């Protein structure tokens with residue numbers, strides 16, 4: 465996965481004001497390897513000082529931790545600051561493999577850590593998470609508080625994350641327009657024999673979820689199914705499973721995952 469240069473467009477879909485921080489499209493600790501989750505933070509910044517006084521810290525870092533610290537900042541007014549398109553140092557060590565720095569997007573919302581949250585800021589927070597879920601094909605359950613995926617963190621304070629996720633889930637399904645499947649398929653590559661990429665893992669996961677991975681497929685691997693699912697290599701065994709799936713779905717069984725096969729694999 466490259467730098468996530470679509471993040472400003474995703475933010476604008478919330479309807480809340482967006483500020484693009486100069487240079488954000490190339491800012492990051494290298495590109496973002498993948499997006500499997502979203503982590504919500506509070507800045508623990510000053511209680512006053514304007515709408516988003518923590519911008520410089522989130523962008524540039526602090527002593528002992530280089531910036532960027534998060535992809536997004538969220539002001540008290542609901543204004544969304546797009547800060548980085550690459551990997552950010554916002555959650556380490558993570559207790560969830562789907563929410564570490566290489567696998568997740570971070571949002572740093574301005575709050576001292578004890579002051580009340582303005583409703584407009586919470587509204588923008590939920591909307592941004594929902595739009596990110598839509599963009600990256602994630603369920604609302606992948607939205608986590610920092611305190612839920614790190615043992616030493618309290619943020620974001622006083623937000624009931626079950627209520628928050630329920631509201632995000634409604635936003636994900638409530639909008640009209642093309643489904644996330646249709647949107648995401650446009651950006652997915654062809655996967656064929658010999659390829660090696662993170663998208664191969666998606667193919668493996670979808671085949672498994674659809675019941676097209678018999679135990680014999682991973683019997684030869686030392687760690688079994690888990691290792692099989694993590695492999696980024698499109699080998700001949702995987703191609704045969706793709707062919708089987710295609711035949712079951714009535715798709716031309718060429719063993720290549722492309723525009724004709726991705727929608728069936730991703731169907732929810």
Ligand SMILES: [Zn+2]
Pocket residue numbers: 504505506554610617619
């Ligand atoms: Zn945090």
